[in-house]
Amino acid sequence: MEKGRSGCPINQSLEIIGDKWSLLIIRDIMFAGKRHFRELLQSEEKIASNILTNRLDKLEQEGLLSKNSDPGHKQKYIYQLTEAGIDLLPVLAEIGTWSIKHRPVDLQKYKHAGQVAKGGKEMLKEIRKGLVKVHLK
Amino acid sequence: MEKGRSGCPINQSLEIIGDKWSLLIIRDIMFAGKRHFRELLQSEEKIASNILTNRLDKLEQEGLLSKNSDPGHKQKYIYQLTEAGIDLLPVLAEIGTWSIKHRPVDLQKYKHAGQVAKGGKEMLKEIRKGLVKVHLK
Numbered sequence: 001m002e003k004g005r006s007g008c009p010i011n012q013s014l015e016i017i018g019d020k021w022s023l024l025i026i027r028d029i030m031f032a033g034k035r036h037f038r039e040l041l042q043s044e045e046k047i048a049s050n051i052l053t054n055r056l057d058k059l060e061q062e063g064l065l066s067k068n069s070d071p072g073h074k075q076k077y078i079y080q081l082t083e084a085g086i087d088l089l090p091v092l093a094e095i096g097t098w099s100i101k102h103r104p105v106d107l108q109k110y111k112h113a114g115q116v117a118k119g120g121k122e123m124l125k126e127i128r129k130g131l132v133k134v135h136l137k
Numbered sequence: 138m139e140k141g142r143s144g145c146p147i148n149q150s151l152e153i154i155g156d157k158w159s160l161l162i163i164r165d166i167m168f169a170g171k172r173h174f175r176e177l178l179q180s181e182e183k184i185a186s187n188i189l190t191n192r193l194d195k196l197e198q199e200g201l202l203s204k205n206s207d208p209g210h211k212q213k214y215i216y217q218l219t220e221a222g223i224d225l226l227p228v229l230a231e232i233g234t235w236s237i238k239h240r241p242v243d244l245q246k247y248k249h250a251g252q253v254a255k256g257g258k259e260m261l262k263e264i265r266k267g268l269v270k271v272h273l274k
Contacts, residue, residue, distance in 0.1 A: 003240075006181040006243070008164070008182075008243070008250065009240070009250040012242050013233075013236045015157070018156060018157040018160070020151050020156070021151075021155075027145070043143075044148075045143050090235075092147060094227045094231045095146070095228055097146075099150045103152075103153075104140055104149065110146060117146075
């Protein structure tokens, strides 16, 4: 049953999202409404195309994203969050809150992050509801 | 002011802790009472000595750990959490909670993680108090 380096809960997450890119992809799908490879390629952090392919495959394999063909476009796939993906919302919220306190963040540009950090549990509940509606059907 | 790939709060954290090891080191200092290089080297995930050196340096540089010579041992250093390090507690708690729900964790071996996940805000407050007492003086 145990996968990876240990069964420690911290480690078990890091085995999947312990890198510089995976959570940025989740962020873009969760908060920026991105669904397609090409959109995900265009974020400010400039992920390379081969890394994006690699991470999307891994996140799908590990059950954080679902990948389906886009009925409107023969050669396109739509990426959506699974329940496990949506459940990363509080992780992202705490990571953002930490950065706002301790790192040189740009809250002019990333206004929403400031709102989430201030919004507390109630806001997370609302965001979660919206995500379930959009991604899980 | 801006450092790294973007000023996004998610990204600003990942620039420092977005890897497979940094949060395991924080975990060991935070929850396992480890303070010395040799102890940190002995965790279940078997970090390599050069990676441990590299991550400790980075975490100290970025202000998450403090490093002081150990008065009892000429050639030893003691690593402790700074306030920014302690503030990662809710991040670790949410990561652990997510793994417990979605990953093959070993809660027999890592009992404390299960308690933290169930303990909620009140428990985090208590743990935080203890950390401040031990690390910040």
